[in-house]
Amino acid sequence: MGSQGEQSAGAKLLGIKGDLVDYVMVIVGFGLCRAWIVSCLSASVASFGPRTDWVFLLAGAASASLTAMAMTRFVGSLPRMHERLTDVMTGLILGSAVCIPAAAWLDSSTLLLLGLIIGGAGAGLLQVIWGERFAAQNLFFSLACAPAAAIVTGIVLAMSSTDNQLTFVVIPILSLLLLVLECKRCKIEWKTGLPEGMVEDDVADSIISPDEHGVLRDRMRLGKDSAKLMLSIMVFSFLVRIFDAFPISGDDPFAMVGGSGAFSLVIVGAIFLAISFLLKDRMNVSFVYRLSVPIMIAGLIAMALLFEQRTYFSVLAVSVGYELFDILSWVLFGEIARRIGRNAAPYVFGIGVTFTFIGMAAGYVLSAVLTPLVNAGDVTIGTVALISVLCLAVVAFMVLPESAVASILSIKKPSKKSEAPKEEAEDETMPAITLEAKCNGIAEECGLTPREEEVLTFLARGRTLSIVARDLHIAKNTARTHIEKIYQKTGIHKQQELIDYVEEWEPEIALQERAAE
DSSP: OTTTTSOOHHHHHHTOOSOHHHHHHHHHHHHHHHHHHHHHHHHHHHHOSSOOHHHHHHHHHHHHHHHHHHHHHOGGGHHHHHHHHHHHHHHHHHHHHHHHHHHHHHTOHHHHHHHHHHHHHHHHHHHHHHHHHHHTSOHHHHHHHHHHHHHHHHHHHHHOOTTOTTHHHHHHHHHHHHHHHHHHHTTBOTTTOOBTTOOHHHHHHHTOEEOTTSOEEOOOOOOHHHHHHHHHHHHHHHHHHHGGGSOEESOOTTGGGTOHHHHHHHHHHHHHHHHHHHHGGGOOHHHHHHHHHHHHHHHHHIIIIIISSEEHHHHHHHHHHHHHHHHHHHHHHHHHHHHHOTTOHHHHHHHHHHHHHHHHHHHHHHHHHHHHHHHHTSSOHHHHHHHHHHHHHHIIIIISOHHHHHHHOOOOOOOHHHHSOHHHHHTOOSOOOOHHHHHHHHHHHHTOOHHHHHHHHHHHTTOOHHHHHHHTTOOHHHHHHHHHHHHHHHTOOSHHHHHHHHHHOOOHHHHHHHHHO
């Protein structure tokens, strides 16, 4: 990504890797995207008798799920599919930017509903494409961008108003323009989403990886723990949104800073950033997860036992816990996409956005059903809160325990070798082993043929199936067969794992000498 391999001075001060300009553009662009979504949800509630926020969310879930489905069904034509998605996304955003203000001027409920539907579909796609920018960088990029974007969202919401129709025009268009600029800056064609110099065959081949039997597959699938994460974010979103329509007692103490919702976003973003920057490579995502669940439960118990009603402080506690988990989820989505392989981001983020939006929509629907029952005294807020606590406990202990979160994202501590002083590194007498020598040693250990050793060298350099076939002047099917054999003989199932294996491989003599030292 641009000058991704080099740290800018600003990024070094933060203790993170990457280009500072990339951070700023993704933070602001994604933050504006989320602020636009919240503004549209507020507008749908304020402008109709019945709640219609669930319509906006279901439209977004539909567009995100279709994106994920397209990624698995049209693997061979990803650039063309990506072109269509970006065209549709742009049209939906511009259409919503016209319809919603026009509906206010014309006092047309029908036009507003249309604007919310197409806006929801556009918002789902916009979040998915921004997710690609998260996955395109490393883990520390996500750990910095996700919470900082939450702060931007909170600030924008505090400064904007749903009564100002420019909110529905300026915010989404600014987010879209920043996305275009970021893609251009990273030398990615806006229409195809391909890095400069890459052809369509390379994209199709880059996502093909063998399964546990060594057979190459062209479908992307989530692992068990990743699927649990998607289900959990849906449940969390569902439980939080149930309480949005219930009355709140007292005056909002955070009204001067945009209200408790905007305040919680800023506070949570600041807490998450502080944890990320203080711990850095010692970051433990289980700690964030361990923090989010009890905070949510504390807010719900406060509603159930202390007040029998919603207060701003109990709402703030629930919001803080949920936002912590929401930010963590976006970090995990990026890591899942990086593990699956290049071009998996729309698939992973498509599923993530779908589950999040469905959970929110279901919560709003149930909220609309429960509100008259609460007002009539047939159901109490305390009862709903206690049931929500039970659901959270089930999710935390049975569906998504800490071990499942840790398995998705595990930050490796720096090795002793990387921490050694420069003087000791310069005194190192053992010569560096070349990539070719490592591949030769692995070939001898695993019984690879000379041709398979050649293919292994190409794979270790990150080359795709197309490039292997072209440079070795062999057919693609022949190259595919060699790759299958290599994976079978090495017991490795993904190209990135193979690259890591080759990089870390050392001859047995060297290992023995190190053990003796």
